Amino acid sequence: MQKLWESLILKLTEILTLYQSLLELSKRKKTILVSADTQELDSIIRQEQSIILNLGEFEKERQNIIKQIGALHNVKADDLTLSQVIKLADEDSAKRLSHLGDSLKTIGAEITELNHINTQLIKQALHFVNYSINILARNVADPNYAPQGQSSNTNQARAFIDHKV
Numbered sequence: 001m002q003k004l005w006e007s008l009i010l011k012l013t014e015i016l017t018l019y020q021s022l023l024e025l026s027k028r029k030k031t032i033l034v035s036a037d038t039q040e041l042d043s044i045i046r047q048e049q050s051i052i053l054n055l056g057e058f059e060k061e062r063q064n065i066i067k068q069i070g071a072l073h074n075v076k077a078d079d080l081t082l083s084q085v086i087k088l089a090d091e092d093s094a095k096r097l098s099h100l101g102d103s104l105k106t107i108g109a110e111i112t113e114l115n116h117i118n119t120q121l122i123k124q125a126l127h128f129v130n131y132s133i134n135i136l137a138r139n140v141a142d143p144n145y146a147p148q149g150q151s152s153n154t155n156q157a158r159a160f161i162d163h164k165v
Helices: 002-035 038-072 082-088 091-141 154-164
Strands: none
């Protein structure tokens, strides 16, 4: 049984480490969004995707450990929360699990806050891009008068703008 507790603690520690990495990336993303460095933003997004994939794998492994603990205690694994698992653990494991749970909650709250800020920054950037496109479209859409028998280039300019967007 002790081996299961150690496995769970190890898996939660690995998950915590990944969330810490995700938090650091979110902080960097905030700075990059402000500076509008698209190449660095792309790099961070790729790193985040990799971490999220790893988190998914670790979460599956954690769920398997929880199923084993539930089976040993005749409790349905779907009904087990971390606080309930802590009650089933020995004193030392319970303390370590409780500490890991608190750390995960704290980091989760920080990531949520940074994601909210980053979302607002992205919305502002998108608003600015849309505003700029509208300004360009108005300038291009202004009537162009050409001498009689010649066509204006308005349609060509509009196609250029549409193509780039």
